[in-house]
Amino acid sequence: MSQDPTKIILTEDEMPRQWYNIQADLSKPMPMPLGLDGQPIKPDDLAKVFPMNIIEQEMSTERWIDIPEPVLEILKLWRPSPLYRAKRLEQALGTPAKIYYKHEGVSPAGSHKPNTAVAQAYYNKEFGIKYLTTETGAGQWGSALAMSCKLIGIECKVFMVRISFDHKPFRKTMMKTWGADCMASPSNLTEIGRKILAEQPDTPGSLGIAISEAIEQAVEREDTRYALGSVLNHVMLHQSIIGLEAKKQFEKIGTYPDVVIGCAGGGSNFAGISFPFLYDKIHGKELRVVATEPEACPTLTRGPYVYDTGDVAKMTPLLAMHSLGHGFIPPAIHAGGLRYHGMAPLVSHVLEEGLIEATALGQTECYEAALLFAHTEGFIPAPETSHAIAQTIREAKQAKEEGKEKVILMNWSGHGLMDLQGYDAYMSGKIEDYPLPEELLQQSLAAVKDHPKI
Amino acid sequence: MSQDPTKIILTEDEMPRQWYNIQADLSKPMPMPLGLDGQPIKPDDLAKVFPMNIIEQEMSTERWIDIPEPVLEILKLWRPSPLYRAKRLEQALGTPAKIYYKHEGVSPAGSHKPNTAVAQAYYNKEFGIKYLTTETGAGQWGSALAMSCKLIGIECKVFMVRISFDHKPFRKTMMKTWGADCMASPSNLTEIGRKILAEQPDTPGSLGIAISEAIEQAVEREDTRYALGSVLNHVMLHQSIIGLEAKKQFEKIGTYPDVVIGCAGGGSNFAGISFPFLYDKIHGKELRVVATEPEACPTLTRGPYVYDTGDVAKMTPLLAMHSLGHGFIPPAIHAGGLRYHGMAPLVSHVLEEGLIEATALGQTECYEAALLFAHTEGFIPAPETSHAIAQTIREAKQAKEEGKEKVILMNWSGHGLMDLQGYDAYMSGKIEDYPLPEELLQQSLAAVKDHPKI
Structure with missing residues (x-):
């Protein structure tokens, strides 16, 4: 060189063969996630939203976690x-x-979003899940998950924040090109969506709303889970x-x-x-x-x-x-x-x-x-x-x-x-x-x- | 590996340090370009359209031609x-x-288009040219030249075939982001554009028309030349x-x-x-x-x-x-x-x-x-x-x-x-x-x- x-x-x-988990190196442990009742969340509480293999990863304090070979192969694209x-x-x-x-x-x-989208699609498929729901703001995450689901071989549905949906018509086409459904959020497909539309018909939407819609649809079906593009x-x-x-x-x-x-x-x-x-x-x-x-x-x-x-x-x-x-x-x-x-x-x-x-x-x-x-x-x-x-x-x-x-x-x-x-x-x-x-x-x-x- | x-x-x-010129290896020489009078074109005949350093390259039969160092540096992006x-x-x-x-x-x-756009912008600048005009079909070439002119430091004007201009509003923004002017062709800016619009107001345009407009604008000014994204x-x-x-x-x-x-x-x-x-x-x-x-x-x-x-x-x-x-x-x-x-x-x-x-x-x-x-x-x-x-x-x-x-x-x-x-x-x-x-x-x-x- x-x-x-x-x-x-x-x-x-x-290429790295393992991910790095900073939880292993924190001087103070992370405050536990709590239920609305103030009690610490147990893995089972999340089981309708995420597959158990991802929940285990979410809670792991292992410093190094192996990247599965099929995920690596796709990342090499x-x-x-x-x-x-x-x-x-x-x-x-x-x-x-x-x-x-x-x-x-x-x-x-x-964008960087497929780095986790591929992994999440992989773990869901391994767990037997057939459909993933998610939200997207600018469209980067929705596109990334749409592509990753297609490459891994499961279905994908994306709730896109209304303002981005309107400003970026081609994001929808991009997700569709990779085989995903994409709709504006708030939508009429969910209870929370209908509630917000009734109160604020002209809302530009937000990631917080779109997440609610995607989770609502995920927990309704046995073969469906939710994927989040950030935060966790x-x-x-x-x-x-x-x-x-x-x-x-x-x-x-x-x-x-x-x-x-x-x-x-x-x-x-x-x-x-x-x-x-x-x-x-x-x-x-x-x-x-x-x-x-x-x-x-x-x-x-x-x-x-x-x-x-x-x-x-x-x-x-x-x-x-x-x-x-x-x-x-x-x-x-x-x-x-x-x-x-x-x-x-x-x-x-x-x-x-x-x-x-x-x-x-x-x-x-x-x-x-x-x-x-x-x-x-x-x-x-x-x-x-x-x-x-x-x-x-x-x-x-x-x-x-x-x-x-x-x-x-x-x-x-x-x-x-x-x-x-x-x-x-x-x-x-x-x-x-x-x-x-x-x-x-x-x-x-x-x-x-x-x-x-x- | x-x-x-x-x-x-x-x-x-x-990276290759020289371009390959297939003209050196043809069994039969290329038929000469002719004027409309049927006489072979001389370099001077093209001097109002292209800078002389590019005309020389156009006619060269040298097998290997050095890639200038400043062009290589940009290509490395x-x-x-x-x-x-x-x-x-x-x-x-x-x-x-x-x-x-x-x-x-x-x-x-x-796309591949910047490979030549950078080189053409470079040679024009070397020759003292301040403005480049060009045409674009899908927008790949216009975008490439817009970017290359900005990176090299000269101005750029793009005539975009009407149908693509209408179908692809964001191509125009892309060119503008790189500092170029972009307009639909046929346009009212040139004689040939006005003539065609008068005859066929609803024409989708074509590369052939857009090229005519770009050349017409180039030959009118001393400090302006034309750049073509293909063919030559x-x-x-x-x-x-x-x-x-x-x-x-x-x-x-x-x-x-x-x-x-x-x-x-x-x-x-x-x-x-x-x-x-x-x-x-x-x-x-x-x-x-x-x-x-x-x-x-x-x-x-x-x-x-x-x-x-x-x-x-x-x-x-x-x-x-x-x-x-x-x-x-x-x-x-x-x-x-x-x-x-x-x-x-x-x-x-x-x-x-x-x-x-x-x-x-x-x-x-x-x-x-x-x-x-x-x-x-x-x-x-x-x-x-x-x-x-x-x-x-x-x-x-x-x-x-x-x-x-x-x-x-x-x-x-x-x-x-x-x-x-x-x-x-x-x-x-x-x-x-x-x-x-x-x-x-x-x-x-x-x-x-x-x-x-x-």
Whole structure:
């Protein structure tokens, strides 16, 4: 390999064979998920929602968990993903920082989401499940699960948040191309959907609502389960392959990042890139890890650490997490994948432990960053990814001011080719920022007041 | 590398440093391009359309031409592209054939087109040009040139064939994201556009018309030139990097293809994958090379080998090529990039020399093939690419019938994420085949009757 390649690549033989489970390395154990009665959840309580093999994985504290061979074989369709040095972006910024990005947009669905979608489809099929239901915000997760179900050989039904469904007609076609059903949420197919439509016929929807609908349909049938694209421990586990690969790639060039950055909606791409590096931090290595979220949905930066449900209809257990309140419906920003009221319990936990930092950015700054990226590195990022890029640019500018040759790693979670209407709006001057009013936040948080305390 | 990887990859150090020019290896020289007066074209005659450094390359018969270092640096943003073994497609077909595909969809624009777009933008900038004009059919070429101009640092204006412009609103946004202007063709900006709109206000447009408009705008200004995404010799040259990489990749696994397949519209992705293999064939190697086109626009299979212009307004020289007549407006099939009346003179020439075969397929067969590909290999192909896939499936089925372990290589020229409306139409049963009526072909060919004979 030359001294200064644009991409650091791994062979398929060099792919990680095990996922990393950060639960093995936490100084304090995770607060238990609780039922609405305040009692700890038992595996059986989840058995109608998830297959038992996934529930076991969700609760495991084993540090290393084998990736099944059939999952590895499918991941090889696009993995290992390249680690890029963003030389041209560095030049444009005139920064002494070295910027690396892990390109998760190379998957057929265009994002990091298939890393867990393939695994979840596999475990469900192994357990004898025939149908998976799920929700999707921007469409990245729904597309990923649609593809993965087709590749594994089970059926898939996707509830897509209304605003994204309307803005992104081709996402539906994409899921259909991979054989899945896709409908707008709230829908008339579920009790909770009908209830919300009756109250707010014009609602843009939210991930919290769509999750409720998908779970409602899953628990009704023996051969059907639900799959979640983020938030839960097993999803963070499956995504750890991103950071594990990145560490091997840095080893190849004898470098190590000073800062690791990921955008955070439910937390999965952020956890995927950062948890393997947090292992090093926990064991004494110095580095900063930054989660970046939209200021319109500032879960980590302004949401308290509370017990809350993952969905609107309270069909999920109470999870210990940073939350804006399960009824919070974020403004219609274009980064649909970041419009979630809560944050993965594991990501919330490492924030509480002081292992990571969090920042919140407005979408205009993020689109500006996305355009600069496309103009220098070529690839057009997803609006979600643009949050990581904007934070990276902030860090690179700071490095310039300080004259420091900082090494920055960001997770480039997906491409934006299915999200171009947001770019069109930005370039036409139609994009606004939506800082969350304190009053609205407090109203929303009223919903968690009666929940058990952590 | 393991014995049976899904992807055969090259490092950036292993990238070809020179393009291959098949003109050095033809048994008969290419017929000269002629003016409308029947006299051979001289370099100066093209000087208002192309910069002189590209004109020299167009006419060169040197076998190997160095790739400039700044072009290589940009190509490294996505090259070398992976060579895939389509194991899961083979399984689905139950074929003993080994199917390999060269994945050109990994570029930021999503197709092989940037391979030449970057080079052309570079040479124009070197020559002092500030603006490039071009045409685009499906939008792959326009996007590629928009991106390349931004990365190189010159301005870009794209005339997009009306039917694609209307079907693919996000292609325009994509080009705009990379800083280019994009307008529907025929437009009111040019004389030829206004003339055609007056005669046929509802025309779906064609590549032939859009080329005329782009050239008309280029020749009007000193600092402006025109760039063509296919057809010309220098484009085939720049695309040879595809086949050169593929040969190195096959060397790595000790294999060699029995059949090489590419779809053919203007001919550039077909030439790119096949010409480096034709070098071997010319020097004694046994292999078959197949160009696949739509039966709605059957240039190679039904168009005669004649002198014809590359555009409707006769602004280009007369080129010796298979043509359906420069006025031919193909039916509105979804593979917009294959809707061209002519075929690259070099591709036409190697067909005349008996070095390649050609087939024509209906779009329903191609969409069926595309779905099978997406369901097995994950990636959703462009409608153009689906023609190569359908031919590959024909070959693989034949290998099954004959019980032969044939090695097939296809060029996977681009992904279809920007072309999903065609998939939607196909899955809704709204796709038809359009075999070209003989009478219509003869009418169209009347336009070339007075042209000089080859």
